[in-house]
Amino acid sequence: MIPISLRERPAMRPERYNVRESEAKWRKAWADAQIFKTVNDDPRPKYYVLEMFPYPSGRIHMGHVRNYAMGDVVARYRRARGFNVLHPMGWDAFGLPAENAAMQNNTSPAEWTYANIAAMRAQLQSMGLSLDWSREIATCDPSYYKHQQKLFLDFLDAGLVARKKSKVNWDPVDQTVLANEQVIDGRGWRSGAIVEQRELTQWFLKITDYSDDLLASLDRLDRWPEKVRLMQRNWIGRSEGLAVRFVIDPATLGALKGEPQTSELDIYTTRPDTLFGAKFMAIAPDHPLAAAAAKHDPALKAFIEETRKLGTSVAAIETAEKKGYDTGIRVAHPFDPEWRLPVYVANFVLMEYGAGAIFGCPAHDQRDLDFVRAYGLGVTPVVCPPELDPASFTIGAKAYDGNGVMINSRFLDGMTVDQAKEEVSRRLEQITVGGNPQAKREINYKLRDWGISRQRYWGCPIPIIHCETCGVVPVPVKDLPVKLPEDVTFDQPGNPLNRHPTWKHVVCPQCGRAATRETDTMDTFVDSSWYFVRFTDPHNFSAPDDPAMADHWLAVDQYIGGIEHAILHLLYSRFFTRAMRKCGYLDLDEPFAGLFTQGMVVHETYRDADGQWLAPSEIRVEGDGDRRRAFLVEGSEPVEIGPTEKMSKSKRNTIDPDEIIATYGADTARWFMLSDSPPERDVIWTEAGVQGAYKQVQRLWRLTCEIERIIGPERPAPPADYGDEARRIRRIAHAALAKIEDEIERLRFNVCIAAIYELANELAAAVGAIGESPVGDDLRAAFAEAGDILVHCFAPMMPHLAEECWEALGHKGFVAQSSWPVADRSLLVSNHVTYVVQVNGKKRGELTIERDADAKRIEGAALALDAVVRAMNDKPARKVIIVPLRIVNVVV
């Protein structure tokens, strides 16, 4: 698989480009010249390109290679286009794996983390990324989290922090609290343990203060993928509706034996117009009324238990039947005191949303319809679709949730849905029950406040002191950072900060009495919610940022990362930006002007006869297509070729970037990661793909050497006149340049690379055509220009090779520092154009004609073409359509 011959015989091919030597040489040259160091007060327009910073797991993977290769193309391209580019790198360095490693290897999380950072930094540096390493930050460093603690205190002052008792998801293995979104299928996202519900006092950031703003601003993020915006929109989940108080018939409350003392059932609805179609009330299994009723009703208690077991997983919910339990409680219809509605506990009503209770209108909600079909509660349609006859309109298996005319609804009859919603809201607002209006218009959000407390050691300490006398006291700013103690042990579960002998014991800054520190640390999403700000002034000792610098560099012009952060990281960062603005740290609303989410790197999977996963290096493949078979590297034991999946350690289908770079070089790895698939889609790692990329490295090098041979030792001055061939070469080069430019700007790297291949193919053919014959100055000049253009075009993807070629073409200095050539688009316009000639929409021929030929001449020439005459078959042309510069269509 690995081309051994390349390693063994370089000396026999002296013209071969020595990847390893050259790459190391240029990386050192860039570093020595510090050409990627960004200064803040550069007068050129700024461009901030950022890739999501990695967690320092210890080794980079191919996903990183792809992500950072993309960002580096953008950075190098923008630099060449005259921008002052900020392209920094850092480490998302807090988090659980460091504690697990500490437990297993008896090291400290800090030691483990910093060793990983050193290893990964070296790996990233071997990729030849144009990063400003002088701005490197690690979120676990006190010089970073000190400022995060300051931000927390500022947010506290600004009223953006809340301390609430709340039911939390407790992960019994990790012994920590998880956010709702960190609970997947009822299990912790890291530990996989079944999550329990516990009541704890937690710190929250009030992201819901910005619900509306975070939602509305999405419309302005026009350089974000629509998919991500939609996901955030759904996550925020705004709905306009009506909160309605239903009066409970006291006679039906007897079973509750006076507890709770309630006379009303509050519900929330977005469809008040359907109130006359109501057939039942449904409350969530964990609704207080349900709990109260269950106290005296073992069957109900059992039912609630059963629904709990259902869990929250999508699969379970999908297959679950709509089930309910009649509590015996009855409420009065708001518009008809005689009309009684039964109150059910239902498995499809969520306590967390709205009021945890609804009224069910089966005709116009599928869930409600399914429910009444099971319990025989009847269906009355109240909205009749337009153009259907109300008298005969009935509901079958499907609820109708569209617009229409109100029917069977007393005073609403004849209204539209919107009018009916308004009328019901207006009337109920005016009815008073027990001194309050019966209904209130309400806007609800699914978004909830962000709980940031984590019962962990390896995170940013929350700078708070608990005093028995003074209560919750912020740590004075002068005492920041609250540093993590280094002498901690991980020999037992739970938070080491909590059991540390001295760390948490302090005196209260207010009263001087003995007090204790907050031992919770912050969710690591806090760390990554402002690192892009810190990069603008990374070594500021006294403050999180310099507002002038932050405002100069932000927003990030191009942010690149995985789709898995579509909601949490990006939403939290958007919130943080608003919170920091409120506290005066910057003056902008959106942190990321352009967002790109790249696809994964995937690879085939292999298993042996026992079903054990095998690494790609342990197998060999023979044949192709349907005859493709895999065997163990040694021997003939067959291996099963499994589906192509995301590279993962567990399936052993990973490829180590280190090995690829050592064998083929960084340029090959980068090129391949960009060439084969559209960047937003998954790319399949194949050996053939890497080798193809490697071949291209060598081919571009040879081509450059050939071009250099034609140019000769002296570069000719541009001549006054170019001959036909020289003009042709210039046209090819400039056409390619224009296309490549467009494609890089649209981040369509695979198409861009295809255009580079095309240019190289054309130039190679032109070089071949010349052979050993003498070459005029005009042609030499054209080749010199084309060679420069070629090198510039692939320089963002294969920067090392580009430097070597740039030097071979006789240039001093770095191509990485030279300006992008200007595409002369006027060269692309020739005075002849080629029309495609169709007859009845079918291509029959081509017509090359003067650019300025008029319609009559084009029509005449087109109709005279042999193939056109033949296809017309003596029939007269009924119509001739001419699209200027493109196509002629003859209709017969």
Place this chain on the structure above:
RNA sequence: GCGGGCGUGGCGGAAUUGGUAGACGCGCCGGAUUUAGGUUCCGGUGACGUAAGUCGUGGGGGUUCGAGUCCCUCCGCCCGCACCA
């Protein structure tokens, strides 16, 4: 269940956004160079057909002078989700 996306040669994918379908790469076939293999170079490669040509972008229908692209409908695959009242 809801929402979103996708479907193009043997494979990955292009297609100026309604105007030459299959760019470019991989693979495959043939040739040259080479002691041989590999490398490198040249040519060919959607299907059917000797050819003129016919067919062809998941299936069916429609709009249009013209559809991979727009509309309707069906099928298949992928992703997201919180039954959101």
